[in-house]
């Protein structure tokens with residue numbers, strides 16, 4: 001199993017985080033195991049301090065990748081992934097160094113789980129000189145009507161979870177991909193798939209990339225539609241790619 005002991009916490013730069021995990025990219029001196037890789041660590045919130053399930057889900061992540069995702073995505077497109085051993089002191093130093101870089105809304109909710117025994121080292125999918133697209137497609141199914149209450153039956157059999165959440169967000173004046181529906185994206189019907197992709201793009205454009213369903217990176221940095229130089233760089237890369245194809 002890989003160990004981080006021949007790297008120091010400052011070799012790992014805060015990249016991004018979600019509701020459960022925090023991700024760092026390797027910026028240390030050249031290293032055969034860590035160049036172009038990210039470190040993905042579990043976070044913990046104060047209510048979860050003592051629950052086993054939240055303490056270490058690395059094995060689950062590996063099994064999900066190896067046994068489920070590998071059946072859906074051809075091997076050549078799967079990112080390289082390794083389990084890595086962690087040390088509480090090393091993690092504590094990483095956590096202290098990282099706190100100022102984290103969005104306040106995240107830092108108020110949770111922190112790196114310094115007692116986690118394992119993390120994941122994975123190929124950096126957005127770094128490098130090229131461009132990358134990240135989508136968060138969300139749940140692509142309607143709930144089983146058997147488990148719905150009479151109060152929600154009518155709404156939840158017609159509208160998916162994502163659409164309901166988007167409508168609520170929008171009604172509160174928050175940015176939301178209200179035209180995008182995961183059921184369209186996974187419908188296998190060309191017109192619906194096309195609609196879903198255009199809606200993701202339009203929301204990215206109209207909300208100045210403030211929603212998390214579509215993110216575009218150029219040279220490892222997330223870009224916004226108002227970022228003219230990055231857009232020109234993106235257009236150039238796409239034209240070059242089309243010319244080569």
Ligand SMILES: O=P(O)(O)O[C@@H]1[C@@H](OP(=O)(O)O)[C@H](OP(=O)(O)O)[C@H](O)[C@H](OP(=O)(O)O)[C@H]1OP(=O)(O)O
Pocket residue numbers: 017018019020136138161165212
């Ligand atoms: O509840 P949803 O559908 O909005 O999804 C939550 C996500 O919100 P999103 O709408 O994608 O911004 C949410 O993502 P963010 O914190 O918004 O990045 C988490 O992924 C959350 O998972 P968990 O409860 O932290 O394990 C997600 O919760 P679960 O869907 O896993 O319950």
Ligand SMILES: Nc1ncnc2c1ncn2[C@@H]1O[C@H](COP(=O)(O)OP(=O)(O)OP(=O)(O)O)[C@@H](O)[C@H]1O
Pocket residue numbers: 015016017018019020021022023038040079122123124125126127134
């Ligand atoms: N291999 C990777 N290469 C580059 N960036 C990554 C990689 N893995 C994750 N990230 C970045 O870190 C962010 C958070 O990672 P991830 O989605 O694993 O967190 P999460 O907490 O499980 O997410 P969620 O909020 O959906 O629960 C991603 O949105 C992505 O921008």
